[in-house]
Amino acid sequence: xxxxxxxxxxxxxxxxxxxxxxxxxxxxxxxxxxxxxxxxxxxxxxxxxxxxxxxxxxxxxxxxxxxxxxxxxxxxxxxxxxxxxxxxxxxxxxxxxxxxxxxxxxxxxxxxxxxxxxxxxxxxxxxxxxxxxxxxxxxxxxxxxxxxxxxxxxxxxxxxxxxxxxxxxxxxxxxxxxxxxxxxxxxxxxxxxxxxxxxxxxxxxxxxxxxxxxxxxxxxxxxxxxxxxxxxxxxxxxxxxxxxxxxxxxxxxxxxxxxxxxxxxxxxxxxxxxxxxxxxxxxxxxxxxxxxxxxxxxxxxxxxxxxxxxxxxxxxxxxxxxxxxxxxxxxxxxxxxxxxxxxxxxxxxxxxxxxxxxxxxxxxxxxxxxxxxxxxxxxxxxxxxxxxxxxxxxxxxxxxxxxxxxxxxxxxxxxxxxxxxxxxxxxxxxxxxxxxxxxxxxxxxxxxxxxxxxxxxxxxxxxxxxxxxxxxxxxxxxxxxxxxxxxxxxxxxxxxxxxxxxxxxxxxxxxxxxxxxxxxxxxxxxxxxxxxxxxxxxxxxx
Amino acid sequence: xxxxxxxxxxxxxxxxxxxxxxxxxxxxxxxxxxxxxxxxxxxxxxxxxxxxxxxxxxxxxxxxxxxxxxxxxxxxxxxxxxxxxxxxxxxxxxxxxxxxxxxxxxxxxxxxxxxxxxxxxxxxxxxxxxxxxxxxxxxxxxxxxxxxxxxxxxxxxxxxxxxxxxxxxxxxxxxxxxxxxxxxxxxxxxxxxxxxxxxxxxxxxxxxxxxxxxxxxxxxxxxxx
Ligand code: HEM
Ligand SMILES: [Cu+2]
Numbered sequence: 001x002x003x004x005x006x007x008x009x010x011x012x013x014x015x016x017x018x019x020x021x022x023x024x025x026x027x028x029x030x031x032x033x034x035x036x037x038x039x040x041x042x043x044x045x046x047x048x049x050x051x052x053x054x055x056x057x058x059x060x061x062x063x064x065x066x067x068x069x070x071x072x073x074x075x076x077x078x079x080x081x082x083x084x085x086x087x088x089x090x091x092x093x094x095x096x097x098x099x100x101x102x103x104x105x106x107x108x109x110x111x112x113x114x115x116x117x118x119x120x121x122x123x124x125x126x127x128x129x130x131x132x133x134x135x136x137x138x139x140x141x142x143x144x145x146x147x148x149x150x151x152x153x154x155x156x157x158x159x160x161x162x163x164x165x166x167x168x169x170x171x172x173x174x175x176x177x178x179x180x181x182x183x184x185x186x187x188x189x190x191x192x193x194x195x196x197x198x199x200x201x202x203x204x205x206x207x208x209x210x211x212x213x214x215x216x217x218x219x220x221x222x223x224x225x226x227x228x229x230x231x232x233x234x235x236x237x238x239x240x241x242x243x244x245x246x247x248x249x250x251x252x253x254x255x256x257x258x259x260x261x262x263x264x265x266x267x268x269x270x271x272x273x274x275x276x277x278x279x280x281x282x283x284x285x286x287x288x289x290x291x292x293x294x295x296x297x298x299x300x301x302x303x304x305x306x307x308x309x310x311x312x313x314x315x316x317x318x319x320x321x322x323x324x325x326x327x328x329x330x331x332x333x334x335x336x337x338x339x340x341x342x343x344x345x346x347x348x349x350x351x352x353x354x355x356x357x358x359x360x361x362x363x364x365x366x367x368x369x370x371x372x373x374x375x376x377x378x379x380x381x382x383x384x385x386x387x388x389x390x391x392x393x394x395x396x397x398x399x400x401x402x403x404x405x406x407x408x409x410x411x412x413x414x415x416x417x418x419x420x421x422x423x424x425x426x427x428x429x430x431x432x433x434x435x436x437x438x439x440x441x442x443x444x445x446x447x448x449x450x451x452x453x454x455x456x457x458x459x460x461x462x463x464x465x466x467x468x469x470x471x472x473x474x475x476x477x478x479x480x481x482x483x484x485x486x487x488x489x490x491x492x493x494x495x496x497x498x499x500x501x502x503x504x505x506x507x508x509x510x511x512x513x514x515x516x517x518x519x520x521x522x523x524x525x526x527x528x529x530x531x532x533x534x535x536x537x538x539x540x541x542x
Numbered sequence: 543x544x545x546x547x548x549x550x551x552x553x554x555x556x557x558x559x560x561x562x563x564x565x566x567x568x569x570x571x572x573x574x575x576x577x578x579x580x581x582x583x584x585x586x587x588x589x590x591x592x593x594x595x596x597x598x599x600x601x602x603x604x605x606x607x608x609x610x611x612x613x614x615x616x617x618x619x620x621x622x623x624x625x626x627x628x629x630x631x632x633x634x635x636x637x638x639x640x641x642x643x644x645x646x647x648x649x650x651x652x653x654x655x656x657x658x659x660x661x662x663x664x665x666x667x668x669x670x671x672x673x674x675x676x677x678x679x680x681x682x683x684x685x686x687x688x689x690x691x692x693x694x695x696x697x698x699x700x701x702x703x704x705x706x707x708x709x710x711x712x713x714x715x716x717x718x719x720x721x722x723x724x725x726x727x728x729x730x731x732x733x734x735x736x737x738x739x740x741x742x743x744x745x746x747x748x749x750x751x752x753x754x755x756x757x758x759x760x761x762x763x764x765x766x767x
Contacts, residue, residue: 109562215587230681
């Protein structure tokens with residue numbers, strides 16, 4: 001990478017145009033807004049992580065080491081609410097999407113920059129309300145806010161938390177709207193739909209889910225609030241209402257929401273896999289369309305969360321079959337990545353380690369999802385640690401690995417600086433090991449019958465829980481190291497140059513960090529994405 | 543991959559095109575698409591409550607019909623007409639804006655605002671206040687003693703939620719219209735720049751259309767004339 005480390009003359013870019021606080025808080029530059037999100041969700045991730053730490057510590061002893069069951073309820077509720085709504089959902093779209101989408105499209109900014117800034121303020125308002133709910137006394141309903149627990153029997157600050165999530169939802173809606181319009185209307189000349197980077201396709205699919213799904217959860221949470229304050233019976237069986245209706249409305253959003261978490265991550269992985277095997281992605285069209293297919297089918301499977309509610313067997317069968325159908329586009333992606341790796345000239349840089357980790361963990365998470373989609377198996381493992389392990393493999397193993405991989409890959413573009421390679425690789429490996437040590441035992445725990453959401457458990461589950469907690473400490477360490485060296489690199493890292501990975505894609509053709517308007521001149525695109533084959537030929541000829 | 547065929551056109555804030563766009567066409571297309579997507583999210587928003595309403599109406603048909611009969615259908619019908627009238631004046635306002643006729647634009651905006659206010663006034667004073675006094679407000683003041691009181695209460699729940707969300711949309715619309723009227727008065731619109739009026743027109747028509755669904759759903763289904 002030494003050739004890239006040439007000193008460049010001082011120049012104006014988006015980071016140094018203005019240093020004032022005001023220029024950050026009132027910015028309409030999509031790249032600065034990405035930083036605002038990056039800072040805030042890192043903060044939320046830390047809070048959510050602390051709650052997880054306390055939970056895992058508590059589970060070191062069968063009778064509970066630290067906290068009362070009631071406090072434990074609050075811990076897992078706040079862990080879930082923060083991780084899902086304030087970290088996972090906005091992570092890749094709001095940070096990497098905001099930063100990269102316009103650049104990848106050759107545009108100067110998103111279509112509605114002021115709306116973009118407004119989205120961040122809305123997000124922060126919602127987030128603050130959730131944090132207020134934690135400080136003021138906590139929430140004990142879990143992140144799912146199931147009625148009637150959330151509407152009738154609540155004894156803590158559920159309304160504040162639900163209100164916070166409701167508000168934060170509008171930030172997703174506006175981001176999705178902004179992205180769809182930007183992708184449709186702001187592409188550079190020559191950038192046809194099938195020349196779009198796969199990351200853009202995945203952002204498009206995720207935006208559709210934002211647009212169609214988020215309003216439904218918003219209104220469902222609003223209905224809880226109404227039900228609570230007016231004592232009306234929409235979900236209260238005593239008054240003729242049906243608590244399961246809330247579950248339908250909730251999962252109509254929240255199942256697709258897991259694809260909001262993982263689809264963007266898949267988009268990142270597609271970019272990483274091609275870039276670090278120096279090969280054109282295998283089956284570009286399949287990978288692109290599978291994103292849309294996942295988003296579409298994702299709206300038809302919500303009932304698999306309700307196999308053991310009052311749902312009829314026939315409905316269950318349909319939801320079961322449809323759920324398995326989602327596996328097809330997901331598997332297409334995994335196969336295409338593998339085929340891309342095949343005979344590639346692979347280099348194991350840190351982002352690539354995250355990408356490979358993603359493929360392994362996502363595959364395990366996805367396959368166990370098929371178990372859960374089979375009604376019979378689900379009856380057995382429903383609400384056990386099997387489910388916990390499954391969704392952590394998908395959400396933490398999938399979404400967080402993609403997020404970290406993406407941050408490492410585009411970090412030189414965002415800051416103009418490189419980070420210490422060795423540290424980055426080591427922490428990627430620590431995370432992978434810590435992750436498996438934490439969550440694999442939970443599959444076994446769940447299979448053996450340890451239920452979720454309990455502060456205490458029978459002594460026979462002790463050993464596996466100790467292993468899991470040990471793994472969690474390793475994992476926690478793995479998350480802290482990047483925080484340190486990335487912060488260091490932002491200030492002291494070696495200068496990166498415009499294209500440190502020798503990657504293709506419009507974002508690598510502009511300077512690092514990019515100028516305020518992304519390009520000195522609007523680029524004109526004349527060829528397909530991922531022209532690594534041609535690049536390799538050129539090198540051989542030369 | 544890159545050449546310099548297109549240079550940036552630098553715009554200042556006085557011109558009609560924001561700096562992220564190349565030209566007016568692009569800007570116009572972007573804002574229309576944005577507005578349509580926003581309306582799609584609104585449909586999902588109302589759609590969830592409509593769905594819940596439909597489910598419960600099927601379960602408790604007679605109670606919901608009894609609830610329907612307690613609503614003031616003539617007043618609802620009057621309001622429907624008022625709202626359709628406001629859609630008409632809004633369409634005329636958009637037309638005037640496109641033609642660059644400032645006085646007409648202002649007149650039509652004021653008419654739309656007035657009709658909207660009539661609707662809200664009628665809704666609030668002639669309907670909600672009465673229903674409240676008659677003990678038909680579940681959770682606040684519920685004295686209805688007929689058969690299936692609980693399920694009738696649920697009908698009124700939906701009635702207040704749906705008409706409440708709808709009225710909120712209208713109040714927001716009235717607020718935006720005040721701003722638009724001020725901008726029109728300041729001469730900010732021209733044959734070159736009438737996008738905000740057009741986009742607001744879409745919003746207002748959408749709010750009217752929601753009412754066109756609400757009226758039969760709440761007042762008319764199962765009614766005997
Ligand atoms: C150090 C890593 C983590 C550990 C040790 C951990 C541990 C746990 C534990 C013990 C539970 C409670 C299980 C239960 O009894 O229901 C839980 C639930 C959950 N976790 Fe994590 N977690 C970690 C990271 C994450 C991350 C990074 C995310 C998302 C990005 C996440 C999302 C969730 C969600 C959504 C729930 C469900 C909460 C609920 O059931 O109400 N977790 N986690
Ligand atoms: Cu699901």
